[in-house]
Amino acid sequence: MEDKHSQPHAIMVPMPLQGHLLPHTHLAMKLASHGFTITFVNTQHIHHQITKSQPNDTEDQDDIFATARKSGLDIRYKTNHNQAVEGLLHVFPAHVDELVGNLVQSDPSVTCLIADTFHPWSANIANKYNLVNISFWTEPALVISIYYHLDLLREHGHYGSHDNREDTINYIPGVQAIEPKDLMSHLQEADISTPMH
Template sequence: MAQKEAGVGATSGGGKAKPHAVVVVYPLQGHVIPVTHLALRLAARGFAVTVVNTEAVHDQTARALGVDPAGYDFFAGARASGMDVRYELISDGLPVGFDRSLHHDEFMGSLLHALSGHVEEVLGRVVVDPAATCLVADTFFVWPATLASKFGIAYVSFWTEPALIFNLYYHVHLLTNNGHFGCNGEKYDFWNPLQYAYVSMQ
């Protein structure tokens, strides 16, 4: 459901390029909702917004709503109200029908190694004016800064979880040093936020 990006980076009446935010959704429900709200707020304030979602999350959401995934567009209503929101679907590197909840290690590996290539393809199409474009991506991704640098665009790391969780991540070394959190260095549960943060900082 990739949409044509005509007009992204076009100049406004004053000759200045319209700001364009490429917003990448982290494909877990608790992350999708805050990013969607951010995208709509940016669009309401005059940004052109390109929301990049995974085919799997799109499919799951559409089916939960009882609509056909092939014809469903998250942001049709926003566009109808005059917001400049485009919607791009990409693969996360796994088939749509793959059970990510039962195979979370493969899913996490795919997000780390495969998803960035698909996001890069989108950026190659939609970045018209690098000076007016920024990449907004969930802090859980580890590769957006590299992509932003490659395309010469600004990068914004967006924290989607509660402040309490951020505080736990920030102080994970204290939890580890005081015996409140253990990690044996051999097997990690990547659904456990503290373990994920700990491993990411190593």
């Protein structure tokens, strides 16, 4: 029988949004199929939604989600999105830090922290516990290119503007012409002073 501590152990922390959670789940299953032990950190609300929606015979997913830890933070995006984002930035990291510390202390095979790129605090936690920090980008390359060039969108009045420009965006390097209505919804908002922005 193989020693549990000889297997690599990854702690995964997705952003609790479907478009971020699904790629993390797929990566977790892929790593688990290659011998990794996975601890999948999730919010209570999202974990409840996932388990509630699963048929009773999904053993593969149960194996991944059985290790989900309760963060102590119940983020409900439908009730107050800005408050939820504030919680992800300022409250959730302390819970993740405590969880990672406890896991590292109890299991020396923990080697890496795989966190959503949108968690800006993950590198500090990984460094604190001498873990490899892996920033996992879950969106298409087009999206990272758009984020990288927000200055151009702002300069041309397609981001953070009250003008609601509707002309084609054809000036972002490496991006074919796109329409403003095709930008992510939060980039179409005039008020960019929210926690999300």
